[in-house]
Amino acid sequence: MTAPDLALVARDLTLDGPWGPVFGPINLDITAGGVTVIEGSSGSGRTSLLLALSGRLKATSGSLNVFGRTRPRDIFEICSIAGFEGIDELAESVTVRDLITEQIRWDAPWYKLIGRAGKPELSAVCTLVFGDHPLPRLGQYVSELGELEATLLRIAVANTKKPAVLVIDDLEQVRRDSERAYLVERLADLGQHQTIICSTVNPLPDGSPAESVTLLEDVTNPEQEGAR
DSSP states (O other): OOOOOEEEEEEEEEEEETTEEEEEEEEEEEESSEEEEEEOOTTSOHHHHHHHHTTSSOOSEEEEEETTBOSHHHHHHTEEEESOTTTSOOOTTSBHHHHHHHHHHHHSOTTOOOOOOOHHHHHHHHHHHHTTSOOOOTTOBGGGSOHHHHHHHHHHHHTTTOOSEEEEOOGGGSOSHHHHHHHHHHHHHHTTTSEEEEEESSOOOTTOSSEEEEOOSOTTOTTOOOOO
């Protein structure tokens, strides 16, 4: 049997901050495609690790290879992120139409005129991520969206270019169990064509279509180490 291709390989990856270690050393082997969920308690450095894996943070030491790319700038180019507090949060005072329009204009060549988004553009951006769930209305304000809808919209906007790797922080932003289960199902569907990496505090239920990676509970304890 042929070994599966690896999307990401991290060896002894460590990040130190002004007040001490943030995470590491971490060793990860993540196969291409599917959904990998990084699990760890508050303070385990999950969010910082995801930012490092996606090329948004430079690790203090160790090595990282994402589809053959090793420099953060190069990894950045093939990774998109969603669900990160203070980074891709949606302004509550904007409408879905304005958000979709802005993203399409951002993706388009600078010389191309882009009109306001309509239903075709909404469908093009959102359908793949939302699946069977009803799409938001163009005139809805972000503040009117439920947790699941807002999270799916953030993912859809981040995923317009279908990058090789999509990194999503904190699945438990969607607090209702049934809605979070649907979110994981949608990520599994995306994982047929991309590599999806996300994080959670609590273990996923048995039968979830994702592989879990347990991280440090306490980054200051040298007796513990990241495990796949």
